[in-house]
Amino acid sequence: MSGLPVSAGQVVVRRFTAADVADFTAYRSDPDVARYQGWDAPVPEADARQLVAEFAAAEEGAPGWFQYAVEAGGVLVGDVGVCLADNRMQADLGFTIARAHQRRGYATEAVRCVLDRVFAAGVRRVSAECDARNTASARLLERLGFTREGFRRRHTWLKGEWADDLLFGLLAEDWHGAAPGPAIFACRPNLLVADVVASLGFYADALGFDVGWRWSDRQGRFLHDGEPHEPGTALVARDNVQLMLTQVPGAHTTRLHLDVHTAAQVDRLFREWRERGVTVAEPPFVRPWGRYEMRLLDPDGNVLRVSSPPAS
Template sequence: MIRRFATRDVAAFTAYRSDPEVARYQGWDAPVPEAAARRLVAGFAAAEEGAPGWFQYAVERDGGLIGDVGIRWAGNRVRAEVGFTIARAHQGNGYATEAVRCVLDRVFAAGVRRVSAECDARNTASARLLERLGFSREGHRRRHTWLKGEWTDDLLFGLTVED
């Protein structure tokens, strides 16, 4: 299930975002301090869905938080970008695919015409997930992102409402 974040999510959010394997291809460093996680979760819970900028959906399974899906709404509300994070214990079970598909359905129903995504080229699981959802690989930026002390390649993906 996808839903809004709530205060009760802080401990689980801190735990999976602090896992070095989960954070490996992400823009944050592990561990995530609980105070920082508390501020992030409070901001997620208070955010306005559909407003320009990032909106994070909590991904819940059996009553517990197992990850999140973020949508960055463009100011024109016809373009968006998607990102996702799932706790390592829940990876490989199709939960991310299901959660991202649900969020995509939601944003396309709200009038978005195109959703983009990018991932570290070494993150083959994320690239496969995007392709499974119908995203087309649109580019490969060589040594584009400075991440955790090294230059990394980015893969670019896109999905239109017609797709």
Template sequence: MAELPVLTERLVVRRFEAGDTAAFAAYRSDPEVARYQSWEHPVSEVDAARSVAAFAAADEGAPGWFQYAVALRAGGDLIGDVAVCLHNNRMQAELGFTFARAHQGRGYATEAARCVLDRVFGTGVRRVSAECDARNTASVRLLERLGFGLEGCRRGHTWIKGEWTDDLLFGLLAEDRAHAAERPDRQEIFACRPNLWVSDLTAALRFYADLLGFRVGWRWSDARSCFLDADEPTEPGTALVARDQVQIILTRTAGSHTTRLHLDVHTAAQVDRLCREWRERGADIAEPPFVRPWGMYEMRLQDPDGNVLRVSSPPAR
């Protein structure tokens, strides 16, 4: 195994150093960061220094917990840590992670954890497990992005900070990682279909379908489907055409319009999960998910310029 530190695109994954004490104490003392964790906050500088010294002296390849410090390549500031507990048999491990709130939601935890998992699986470990409080949706999403599968829920299992909590159990096998890129069920957004404005939809369909060999996926019209614009086009105003991996939405329109992007996901559950995630990050969901008249489960939101994103999947069965 290569020596630490390891550089990723934006991060440095390294051993802890004495200079990390203040930053470590700061993010571990944040009530929101500590909410679903086992330690009590605030964490004093004395306790933080003791922990950092122990982390710095630990043997990365020995059974037990090893804590990786995660810092920004630009500036070198400590922003979090990723922990791995190696089983005595050296074939199993457990994963944990903690990141400063100011650096959450930017993909840093995913980037760092993937780096650590590469090191762990590179030693011959076959399985890595993880668990989290069932209310900790951010950690659930992170584990899913890393390829972990939900294996169970222990209801009312842990008494912590004055309450009983449900624990979600996750697992990741070495062979799962090897094939993750080939598995579409691990994806969420997998396609974007641009709108192409046309003056005569019938003529456009004749060209794309009859001359270019595109198939017509659907055409729709329903008063309830109007969104943001009272004069949004009606039948025969919009249609989807597709060939091979290319999809285009043809829309008859006049005058100036903002762009509408269609983001496709595989399942209604994924639409709901994206809706929760984006709401938590402060996005204004203009229309929450529901089954539209043409049969797709869809939510809609706008970017700061007024462009409309329509996120949809087949409805739940």
């Protein structure tokens, strides 16, 4: 492997150098940074100097640990470690960001960059684990597409107490098939109308929207005869805007359609929001029209439909 340093958004991913010793010692000696890590703080400068020298001399792509330095604004802000298995097809991942530089997206950009390099080199699977209390790291891994694969109770003796471990895994095919950017990439408001035919005439004839489909059309419904359907629904679009029009009599609530790239991302949002106490009206499953969808309720009873194509 070659090509370091690499720019990745706000950060630069590069090799360690002797000039990094002071910054490396400082953030690894912070008790808050070391809280869920395997080392004890503070880290003696002599130990840090030896580690940095080993990092600088290591060969990227060789079995064992390789530590990438993460730089932002000309300052070392953290590191990302990859432990490559002897078969060079599996790896473990770890990352650390200095407390003063957290919550700026540096870790996400740096880990994404490293994963690009690792998978491009032929690795088929990357594993990661973290203390169950380390919710920030767990959420970062899930944002990047890792699947939570296990929970080990009281498994690790860490700093005088037994800790629970969360286990994560990411496959090369999932990484290469994942769309870039955030999970939710579009919202299609569902406007509830008294007469969908009249509304279609207004949006199409007066406002110049294209009619994408009408629910009553077989092509638009994706359903067989006798299957449940929502009457009087259509989609109109112009430029980058899409609107759902649904004919509903009487009192009603608004519905929003949140589009997500993959079924795995729907599942991650489902777990995240459920853990945060969100009311999940219907968990994710493949609907008759082929979308993988879950439905949430906001405090006013409005319905949020979060959907993606089904898993292949």
